[in-house]
Amino acid sequence: MPSPPTKNLETFDNPEPGRDYVIRIRVPEFTCLCPKTGQPDFAELTIEYIPEAKCVELKSLKLYVWSFRDEGGFHEAMTNRILGDLVAATAPRFMRLTADFNVRGGIYTKVIAEHRAPGWQAPPPVQLP
Amino acid sequence: MPSPPTKNLETFDNPEPGRDYVIRIRVPEFTCLCPKTGQPDFAELTIEYIPEAKCVELKSLKLYVWSFRDEGGFHEAMTNRILGDLVAATAPRFMRLTADFNVRGGIYTKVIAEHRAPGWQAPPPVQLP
Amino acid sequence: MPSPPTKNLETFDNPEPGRDYVIRIRVPEFTCLCPKTGQPDFAELTIEYIPEAKCVELKSLKLYVWSFRDEGGFHEAMTNRILGDLVAATAPRFMRLTADFNVRGGIYTKVIAEHRAPGWQAPPPVQLP
Amino acid sequence: MPSPPTKNLETFDNPEPGRDYVIRIRVPEFTCLCPKTGQPDFAELTIEYIPEAKCVELKSLKLYVWSFRDEGGFHEAMTNRILGDLVAATAPRFMRLTADFNVRGGIYTKVIAEHRAPGWQAPPPVQLP
Amino acid sequence: MPSPPTKNLETFDNPEPGRDYVIRIRVPEFTCLCPKTGQPDFAELTIEYIPEAKCVELKSLKLYVWSFRDEGGFHEAMTNRILGDLVAATAPRFMRLTADFNVRGGIYTKVIAEHRAPGWQAPPPVQLP
Amino acid sequence: MPSPPTKNLETFDNPEPGRDYVIRIRVPEFTCLCPKTGQPDFAELTIEYIPEAKCVELKSLKLYVWSFRDEGGFHEAMTNRILGDLVAATAPRFMRLTADFNVRGGIYTKVIAEHRAPGWQAPPPVQLP
Amino acid sequence: MPSPPTKNLETFDNPEPGRDYVIRIRVPEFTCLCPKTGQPDFAELTIEYIPEAKCVELKSLKLYVWSFRDEGGFHEAMTNRILGDLVAATAPRFMRLTADFNVRGGIYTKVIAEHRAPGWQAPPPVQLP
Amino acid sequence: MPSPPTKNLETFDNPEPGRDYVIRIRVPEFTCLCPKTGQPDFAELTIEYIPEAKCVELKSLKLYVWSFRDEGGFHEAMTNRILGDLVAATAPRFMRLTADFNVRGGIYTKVIAEHRAPGWQAPPPVQLP
Amino acid sequence: MPSPPTKNLETFDNPEPGRDYVIRIRVPEFTCLCPKTGQPDFAELTIEYIPEAKCVELKSLKLYVWSFRDEGGFHEAMTNRILGDLVAATAPRFMRLTADFNVRGGIYTKVIAEHRAPGWQAPPPVQLP
Amino acid sequence: MPSPPTKNLETFDNPEPGRDYVIRIRVPEFTCLCPKTGQPDFAELTIEYIPEAKCVELKSLKLYVWSFRDEGGFHEAMTNRILGDLVAATAPRFMRLTADFNVRGGIYTKVIAEHRAPGWQAPPPVQLP
């Protein structure tokens, strides 16, 4: 019996908390409803984060994404809300959420929001040629 | 009855003013008139901004873009003018406008202009590998 | 003083009427008005033809395309009408018009119409490996 | 007040019934439910047809596509059923439906079905070099 | 408890046997062993078929593909063998298998094999412009 | 001392006259003058041919292409003239010339012309899957 | 101890002689010498064939390709010669060799040659939509 | 009567001197002569600059580019000379010239040169995610 | 007789220890087992490093990658473990491992982890235009 | 009579020594021998440098690259050696050599090495939006 959609984000223990490493997750199948017209909106989400103690579990993430199928929200608010939920569940060192919405009225919109843990510093990046 | 073209840019309240997040809007359907020959010019606009108190409303943006259909202007002046209008309407922390004009005489031209609110500092970027 | 938009398609004599050769013209800058909403529509036109006695002159084609800037019409009717005008002006052996309209309501539409001169037969194509 | 999803496909009169011309419609935003698991499926639909007396109206097509949001069905059956509905509404000379489903279990699936009106013959194609 | 790899290909009834429609399945994750060296080989399989009475069930196909993980075989023989198994399970009107093997020794190899049911004729293709 | 531009196309003996094989030559660096304005035009030429007794020598082809640098001509006439020169020099079984001119006035133009030797028949193409 | 370059093409028995199936081999690393200047030439070879009794063995093919490293030859002659060697070794039902030579003097050249066994007929291709 | 090629670069007043904005111009149709062989060279130029008091006028730029059609010069010297001319005409805050020359002898060459006005500092770039 | 899979990573002496240079290795053929379901997982690995005294030997790397074919592990743990093995074998100045896993459940995952030798500083990068 | 391969790199005087400008040279046709097996290796070289008093002459570079055709060497050593030769010949302010080797054993390898003249500082890069 399959799992129903849920706002419950499950986590597991970060297997390498000693390292600032990156997990990048791409979800091309996000859909919600336009709060003005009630019609479907579509977007591709990208989650990039450096975990602290917890990593987001992918199956629960899929059910979480599914749970927006019958909810409405403006692009800017929806993106910040999802970032907030993911941060609440995992308390990461750093997290960036990119929501790339499909064209409407000839206009393409993307919203990108970030969270940084207080006191956390990004390690100086090594730029290889 | 549809809305007519208008220079009136409407806004709504930034739902997450506590965060420096990015809204990126791509408008492939900009057309105006060449001030020298009166013939149509075409461009793709990209607006990238970090909102302060207000976000630009997308339907009014579409009507605003439409309002240039019968106006003329040089590439450099047009780009700076549109940036000025968007800044006047939204008073953002940061805004960049890129106007990518179609080829004329075998030459491709792009103009990119930015506005930074006085006293605003870009947060140090996190460059993930 | 530049030329105004016009429905007048000018032609010149086909320099090689003894051959069934192909002229393919791509016009990425077509814009007209939606007959329902009055708002701008955008499309890319592709004209492919085998001339008989006349070829279409490119500058007059540009002015002809421009002349639709303030006219309305449904995609299917507009495409057939433009093909009709081009056929009336040049009486080609064969002509195909492809109109690739920009996305509206999440839906992309393309209309393709052809004219064949009565009695004209396409030469058997040589398919090279 | 926006229109609700509906199975009602509206049509308008073919403006050029004397010609075998092609209308190609791409719908990247189709979503339905998996009949086994109840979880969302996503696909991109492409409709290609040569109209007889009627053309499909695009806004009603959008609402029709939306109406599958809460319905389940296997890929093969779903594709044939949508083709059946479109043929019933428009009685075209020819119609092809391509449904390109998103990857599941590491496997990509596409289903392509066609309808030809009895007695209709495809015009011999002109293959331009 | 997950299903183990198996050579058992399951099928379901073709929902539209009255039509010659196409099912195209892409499997990027095929791996087997080289019969000479015992080292892993990798390929992407593409299955295209027109079903008669039965369609191949996708989950069993995944387990079938998995079952080659510890088997060896030359490219040409492997491709013909998999086509044979799929034909035996589904008895299609037409089936084509393309196996695109990864580069070895600077050489890229692809093998393409087809099965046609005796007496079956491909419907004349409609080539739309 | 380098060779000057010349209209002289040199040839060499076809090393395999028993076979209908194809030679495809792409020349991205063609430039001539616009007969109306005297300004430079640019195009990419593609020559595809099945030789009879002679093949075109590539260095002389380069000098021949160079010889148009200071000549004017309309797209349609220029393409047919170059094809004529190449046919006169090599008397091929089949030759196709494609001239893809750079955009002018927002319009892209391509001209494609073919020559077939009297009595020559294209071998039935083998279309591999 | 590695194998030296050799003109010896080895073969193995076609595992499925009852079927007209296709083997397509791409060799991006062909190099020989220019017969005029003695300088290196580079090309990418593509071999496509339908085997009769024998298939070409890939390791010997690699050594065969290597054997041209110090030999000179014109593009057209070289392509026909390699096709001849491959046909002599495998006696296929059909074989096509494409040699895509790197640009020289601003000119790109490709040569394509085919062999068909006497009496062999290509099976009518099934063109799937 | 069209304008002849000329070394005269015309300018117009920068419409927004209060801002450090960017103008990027791409010229795919540059051709000159090789100083060694006298044969044509081809390159694509890209000009990127931040204007001070003057902007380069595009029609005069086209005639300026044309003026090199019969002149010779080595890649490195030619690029620095054109940059020098553009700087002399416009006295920009910053200018970068990229010249991407077509392949010769199997070797692709690009030359990139920059000018910075004494005392001018690049504004710290805002890197948006 | 070919070599079996092994966890043994062999090395050779860095031929240029005086320089901070980069070796970038891409391995598209990594496969392991999902620890939850036992089913195969696929990923593409990219290893980028600046060697100290030792470089990783490529043949042993291939056998090392092969050794995961029958092992299970979560994406995050697997990536950190492989990085750990490579660091243990080569003690590099810097190493980054990127593991790009194939889509599962409509979700794409990538994990990127880095090691820096204590006291090592990245040389300031030279960013060429 | 053509020039033979040679290790002699010729130079010419930098025409603009007052500027830190960049010359980027791409050589897709590098081939040498594998020191273990004696079989051919292939790579694409990219040379990027800021000249001091001398620039490398392109024809001699071609002959230099050719001179490796019969020499063996490991990827890491070969790249550092070629960089050393180029630095010895031109004594540049900065030079980077990238060697992108063709796939072997399913593994792609790239080696990147840099030279900086003692005391030379890269000018702070201007990053244009």
Ligand SMILES: [Ca+2]
């Ligand atoms: Ca999508």
Ligand SMILES: [Ca+2]
């Ligand atoms: Ca999208």
Ligand SMILES: [Ca+2]
């Ligand atoms: Ca554009």
Ligand SMILES: [Ca+2]
């Ligand atoms: Ca389009």
Ligand SMILES: [Ca+2]
């Ligand atoms: Ca467009």
Ligand SMILES: [Ca+2]
């Ligand atoms: Ca898809």
Ligand SMILES: [Ca+2]
């Ligand atoms: Ca693959």
Ligand SMILES: [Ca+2]
């Ligand atoms: Ca592949």
Ligand SMILES: [Ca+2]
């Ligand atoms: Ca070009």
Ligand SMILES: [Ca+2]
């Ligand atoms: Ca072009």
Ligand SMILES: [Ca+2]
């Ligand atoms: Ca290559």
Ligand SMILES: [Ca+2]
């Ligand atoms: Ca090539």
Ligand SMILES: [Ca+2]
């Ligand atoms: Ca180029």
Ligand SMILES: [Ca+2]
């Ligand atoms: Ca992959």
Ligand SMILES: [Ca+2]
């Ligand atoms: Ca992937």
Ligand SMILES: [Ca+2]
């Ligand atoms: Ca490569």
